[in-house]
Amino acid sequence: MAQQSQQTSVQSALRRVLAKVVEKFPAQVEVLPVTDLYIRLKPEGGEVLVFDDDDHEVTRCVVEDWIGNTQENFYDRAAPLLQAEIAAMQKQVAQMGILKPFSFVLQDEDGETVADLYLVDTDHIVLDAELMKGLDQDLNAFLQQLMTR
Numbered sequence: 001m002a003q004q005s006q007q008t009s010v011q012s013a014l015r016r017v018l019a020k021v022v023e024k025f026p027a028q029v030e031v032l033p034v035t036d037l038y039i040r041l042k043p044e045g046g047e048v049l050v051f052d053d054d055d056h057e058v059t060r061c062v063v064e065d066w067i068g069n070t071q072e073n074f075y076d077r078a079a080p081l082l083q084a085e086i087a088a089m090q091k092q093v094a095q096m097g098i099l100k101p102f103s104f105v106l107q108d109e110d111g112e113t114v115a116d117l118y119l120v121d122t123d124h125i126v127l128d129a130e131l132m133k134g135l136d137q138d139l140n141a142f143l144q145q146l147m148t149r
Contacts, residue, residue, distance in 0.1 A: 013063040014085045017048050020059040022089065025096040034098045039117070040107040041078055043069035075114045079106055086118045093120055 021037065037058065038051040046067035050058040071077070086093060086104055101121040106114045 010063055010065050010081060011085060013061055013065075014048065014082060015089070017050065017059055017061040018085055018089055018093075020061075021050050022092045022096055024058050025098050027095040027097050031097050031099050034102055036103050036105050037098075038105050038107050038111075039082060040109065040111060041066075041075065042109040043067075043071075043074050044109070075106065075108060079115045079117060082106060083117050093118075096120070 025032065025034075034052050036053055038055075040049045040051060041047070042049070043066055046063045046065070046069070047060060048063055049060040052058055066074075066078075082104070098120075101119060103119045104117040106117050108114050
């Protein structure tokens with residue numbers, strides 16, 4: 001039961017930070033040429049920070065359940081939670097006043113890209129490791145097949 005309560009608390013915090021991002025880019029305002037929104041996680045302090053392309057902070061929050069998290073697979077576990085919350089807000093995210101396409105990118109505390117979380121375009125596509133797995137090999141095989149004909 002405690003783990004479910006902790007997960008609900010994390011989801012609630014992530015939903016709040018994403019709602020703040022949506023508020024910062026309202027649909028009725030001029031469309032901004034932002035290509036990516038970077039979600040930087042700092043497990044030491046439980047911080048979730050969101051930056052635009054120019055590394056300007058859009059918003060931040062603290063996820064208390066993440067404070068001091070030293071798990072080796074922290075980012076692997078956080079990515080699906082973020083993807084799920086972005087997907088749950090799909091309608092609001094799609095209406096943001098940002099020139100499409102744009103994406104949400106997960107970064108570690110040093111600002112290094114960990115995962116592409118979500119792409120917003122005219123069609124909403126969730127970028128998932130399972131979806132992208134083997135894509136390079138499939139494309140290479142396809143190109144090889146074309147070249148041998």
